[in-house]
Amino acid sequence: MNIKHWQKIVIKVGSALIAPEKAGCSSQYLRSIADFIKQCRGLGIQVVLVSSGSIAAGSHLFNRGTASNDEANIVVKKAMAAAGQAEMMATWDELFDFPSAQLLLTHADLRNRVRYESIRETITTLLAHDILPIINENDAVTTDKLKVGDNDNLSAMVATAAHADALIICSDIDGLYEENPHLNSDAKLVSDVYKIDQDIYAMAGGATSAVGTGGMKTKIQAAEKAVSHGIDTYIVNGFQAQSFQHLLANRNPGTHFYSHKTPMLDGVHWMRHTTRAQGELIVSDQYDIKDNDSSDLLQADDLLSVNGDFASGDIVMLRKDNGDKLAKVKTNYSSCLLNFVADSDNQDISEQFDKTQSPILSTQYIALMES
Incomplete structure (x- = not known):
């Protein structure tokens, strides 16, 4: 020193x-x-x-x-x-x-x-x-x-x-x-x-x-x-x-x-160590955020379930179904709407959502979690 x-x-x-x-x-x-x-x-x-x-x-x-x-x-x-x-x-x-x-x-x-x-x-x-x-x-x-x-x-x-x-x-x-x-x-x-x-x-x-x-x-x-x-x-x-x-x-x-x-990086550090996740987005065990480019980071079909009560713009944890943490992310949608998308069995709803809505995640605010 x-x-x-x-x-x-x-x-x-x-x-x-x-x-x-x-x-x-x-x-x-x-x-x-x-x-x-x-x-x-x-x-x-x-x-x-x-x-x-x-x-x-x-x-x-x-x-x-x-x-x-x-x-x-x-x-x-x-x-x-x-x-x-x-x-x-x-x-x-x-x-x-x-x-x-x-x-x-x-x-x-x-x-x-x-x-x-x-x-x-x-x-x-x-x-x-x-x-x-x-x-x-x-x-x-x-x-x-x-x-x-x-x-x-x-x-x-x-x-x-x-x-x-x-x-x-x-x-x-x-x-x-x-x-x-x-x-x-x-x-x-x-x-x-x-x-x-x-x-x-x-x-x-x-x-x-x-x-x-x-x-x-x-x-x-x-x-x-x-x-x-x-x-x-x-x-x-x-x-x-x-x-x-x-x-x-x-x-x-x-x-x-x-x-x-x-x-x-400053923004990643802020996401990882200062923000708190207000809820969770659960995806399949095969999903890996690092395998996706920013244009289709999270599709409606990838979303299995939603935990917690959060609003659009809140920070949430992206988690695999087996419990592994993938990333802290900023969501563009509330838990209410994402629950509807995740619970829907209608493929047309998922496809229509992906075509007409903004991405589920804000690509500006993502912090991958350490494995």
């Missing part, structure tokens, strides 16, 4: 660093991160900060006894996020001597291509004016259907949108271990990861922090998203100031996930 080659980085900071005692924000662990950001900016490196912690920061302002059921708990957590977000931004502002800006996102913003491009433009413009973007999920308004769920994966999506060179994920341990270091003191740190496979995922346990929502698994998921876009990813111990000193000295303080030499 050579930090001097970095032009733009994304740093992800979790709730345990923001509000370690759930008693409001604390700058105890944030000062070393803020100093690192300042030094990076001094080296001419643009920095984007993805910061969790709004719920943890605001929780001390609420009497949890008022939440008597799960639904009420969700409502109270949204209120905690609204109150805590202001405190969190104020805490960061106190640590910087330059301006910052707040961006609150939901997954709906990221999976819509127009809004995704708008996010990229906003980040780029802020950085061009030496303003630090501070990004968090909009926990005050988001729903289960619209949320990313953890800021590890959000940071990877942001790093991709920003075309970052490196993603630094701050954890409460030094990096990825072969075993859980909290249970085995002899567990070995994995310093370098060149390929993320099932063996790497097998090393990941659950969340180790009582405050945050992400564990090591979500950090590996984030790394997988980032490295496929050509972004080197580091998991480091955010509680240790020396982690950032090592980075500034071109030393790896934790686990380095190496970026792919041939990054995935």
